[in-house]
Amino acid sequence: MKTRISSFALRQALLVGAVWCTAGLFSSSALAQSFAKGADTGWLQQMEANGYKFYDEQGVEQDCFAILKAKGINSIRLRVWVNPSMVDWVNGHCSPAEVVTMAMRARNMGLRVMIDFHYSDSWADPGQQTKPAAWAQHSFSQLQADVYDHTLSVMTALKANGVTPEWVQVGNEISNGLLWPEGSTANFAQLTQLLNRGYEAVKAVSPTAKVVIHLDKGNDNAPFRSFFDQLTAHGGKYDVIGLSYYPYWLNQDYTASISGLQYNLNDMASRYGKEVVVAEVGGDCANAPQNVYDMLVAVQNAVFAVPEGKGLGVFYWEPEGYRSFSGYQLSAWDNDGKPSPALNAFLATPTTPPPVTPITNLLTNPGFEANGAATQTPSSWTSWANAPANYAADKTETGGQASTYRLTHWLGTAYQASTYQLKTGLPNGTYTLRAWVLNGGGQKACQLYAKNYGGPEKNLALPVTSAWTQIQLPNIEVTNGQCEVGLWSDANAGNWCSLDNVELFAAAVTSSRQRPEDAAVDAAIYPNPTSGMLMLKLPAGPLATTVRIYTATGKLVLTKKLSSASNPRVDVSGLATGSYRVQLERAGQHVTQQFIKQ
Incomplete structure (x- = not known):
């Protein structure tokens, strides 16, 4: 998300890129080589004009593009504004002529080029899509011609100077449309016509360039489905x-x-048959460079893992933007002129995470779709409230995580309510409860829970989040053949939360790599969740066990060899909070289990 740098809103959300990779069936190594690792450098020309210098880790002054290239960056993204201010260094420039100059420079450095049309004189993002001043009084018919002519002019100038962009972004973070009000999502037919005129102008000059449609909040699937369903329909x-x-x-x-990002990437590629790219990414490199490094590796792996080679790459927005110049917290350059070590993440080769064994969801109507309409009595679920009037707090409504409906708790007065499902006839063993959630916050309690399974109730507070987030309760030890799972709210007036795609499944005990003839390693891990030490119960004997810990996206973050006689334990206090898979390997046999690092 982005707004003007001079406003507080901009400092809380800015822009970046797009990406490419040849479609079809390729080898993993070929995909890795064509994978776009990009940087948006729209500020670079202005920074250099203001005397800013760029240095490598040894303090040697170099061209910024050369330093980025040494960090694994192979692609440059450049925004283009229609008639920008030529005196405002931070919120202006990026004129068509300047963009052509920078694109030629990138090409001469052997870098691939992406052009990002904002169709504005300055920042365009979900919070502002202001028409260029010269177009402000134009009719809708003339706006279509404006989009076509401006796009055609820039593309023609690039081609005349020997630059054919691989990707062209038509509009920037257009979740709410562009060229307001005519191109707002409130009138999707007109929005589509404007986008199509941009597409047609790109193809008229550069038929091989790939046209990108770009939205914000890439981890939130529902708005993407809504937007691209409408775009497809029109x-x-x-x-x-x-x-x-x-x-x-x-x-x-x-x-x-x-x-959530991984789910959305995969869903967009399969649902619409299109390639996908993380067109903007960034993190707080000043205060948490290692965390940003880990995040960038995880994002690259998530994009690379999209089936059929449809994941094109990842672009960092304005890594070179000194905070002393831009005021942008998520730049990846220190004020001493040297790049943050977080950018070393682009030197890593993206990998596909290890395959995950499919689960069998034991719940009925887990996505609240069975009724085919909004209801206060979702099929297979039971409701409870602390007063008859408060049953109204429990309902299904549209806006589901990956389909039409979701469960919501909300009421205009204070309420207590739960929605639950009791599963009986379960084999005794270890189970995991998982769900996608939204939560406006403010409740006295708002929890995903499991109880009546033969042990003490387990619950997990829903995080406050406006984007669908997956949470899970592991290690539910069923000893009486049943388990009740549900959502519980003790809320004040107006508090709300939502639940969707709830899963109860038996915990995995073997990895997908285990051969049928292999016997599973007799092992266990505890406590789970843990904040520090992970204890392992290993079978007796002299054979060593190799412990490997993977993130949720498949990045290997820890390896250790243990013997059964060494009181085996692994210190995971240095890992970030989240869900992990621990794989134990002994004499060619494997067991894989999940754990939560608190």
């Missing part, structure tokens, strides 16, 4: 779906939302 033309991803602006660690 005949929208595009090649690539672009997503922004900024955990920093979500006020949470990336481990809380990376699964």
